[in-house]
Amino acid sequence: MxxxxxxxxxxxxxxGAYILGITRLGFSKSGLWLALxxxxxxxxxxxxxxxxxxxVAMFAIFVMRSLSGRFxxxxxxSDTTFFMLSWLQALxxxxxxxxxxxxxxxxxxxxxxLHRQP
Amino acid sequence: MIRGLGIVTVVAFLLVSFTPLPNVLNQWAxxxxxxxxxxxIVVLGGGMDGDGVLSTSSLRRAIHGIMLFQRGFAPLLAFxxxxxxxxxxxxxxxxxxxxxxxxxxxxxxxxxxxxxxTRAEAVCMAALLQPRGVSTILLVTSYAHMAxxxxxxxxxxxxxQPAPVDDISHVHTPEARWESMRPLVQEFLARVYYRIAGYL
Numbered sequence: 001m002x003x004x005x006x007x008x009x010x011x012x013x014x015x016g017a018y019i020l021g022i023t024r025l026g027f028s029k030s031g032l033w034l035a036l037x038x039x040x041x042x043x044x045x046x047x048x049x050x051x052x053x054x055x056v057a058m059f060a061i062f063v064m065r066s067l068s069g070r071f072x073x074x075x076x077x078s079d080t081t082f083f084m085l086s087w088l089q090a091l092x093x094x095x096x097x098x099x100x101x102x103x104x105x106x107x108x109x110x111x112x113x114l115h116r117q118p
Numbered sequence: 119m120i121r122g123l124g125i126v127t128v129v130a131f132l133l134v135s136f137t138p139l140p141n142v143l144n145q146w147a148x149x150x151x152x153x154x155x156x157x158x159i160v161v162l163g164g165g166m167d168g169d170g171v172l173s174t175s176s177l178r179r180a181i182h183g184i185m186l187f188q189r190g191f192a193p194l195l196a197f198x199x200x201x202x203x204x205x206x207x208x209x210x211x212x213x214x215x216x217x218x219x220x221x222x223x224x225x226x227x228x229x230x231x232x233x234x235x236t237r238a239e240a241v242c243m244a245a246l247l248q249p250r251g252v253s254t255i256l257l258v259t260s261y262a263h264m265a266x267x268x269x270x271x272x273x274x275x276x277x278x279q280p281a282p283v284d285d286i287s288h289v290h291t292p293e294a295r296w297e298s299m300r301p302l303v304q305e306f307l308a309r310v311y312y313r314i315a316g317y318l
Contacts, residue, residue: 040125
């Protein structure tokens with residue numbers, strides 16, 4: 001019951017956003033597939049950062065254990081905050097990557113224009 | 119590559135949230151109870167806050183152990199659980215105090231407060247109980263934690279009868295499914311680590 005309720009609510013708001021985007025904001029239909037692809041990239045990056053953070057955290061805990069001689073629990077590495085921060089890392093990295101791509105594209109376009117000038 | 123990873127993650131997210139997959143995985147990884155009389159009931163540590171309040175897991179394990187004792191499954195009740203900073207209270211002692219208040223004879227209660235890992239708990243409990251002639255135990259810990267714990271206690275010479283608490287293999291809401299996946303993933307990683315370290 002809860003599962004169906006959640007899916008219906010998210011389905012309704014998604015449909016609303018789609019209609020708003022097409023009718024009022026002038027978004028293209030094909031742009032949605034591109035955006036979904038970018039969203040999947042961001043999710044993939046979140047997973048990469050999660051695994052990276054987990055590996056570094058475990059390594060750091062082992063180093064702390066061996067250097068200080070004190071017990072540090074490995075369960076610290078499973079804190080939910082790591083997941084949220086990994087998501088933020090992925091968002092920032094994705095935006096950075098997109099920004100750099102746009103910058104490169106506009107730079108190469110400008111230089112092409114310069115070379116064409118007589 | 120990254121996009122493919124994202125698609126796999128989204129599919130996994132949907133499967134965990136909206137299908138019985140977590141229940142199936144937990145049933146596969148968990149151990150069912152085998153409640154038979156034993157020489158002692160061993161209740162593993164489950165964590166305590168710095169202010170001396172038992173975690174939900176610790177409390178559930180302790181109550182389950184006390185109930186088994188009150189039902190006559192064993193003449194000894196052993197609690198594990200280390201000192202929690204900054205107050206310096208022992209989790210094992212807090213649970214022992216609770217057991218005494220709930221009517222368990224002080225003579226039947228044993229505590230072990232030095233072990234900080236499951237492996238250390240097995241070794242320390244062996245040192246505490248085996249000189250008393252205890253070889254068969256009822257082991258009380260969380261459902262997902264039982265398989266690894268059982269193996270570690272068998273490795274130090276105990277015959278283990280599992281008495282798991284928190285059976286998380288029958289959850290029905292998306293949030294509960296996610297909560298049930300967390301200990302499963304933790305245990306999976308712990309098993310990998312214990313295998314690499316040669317403890318299992």
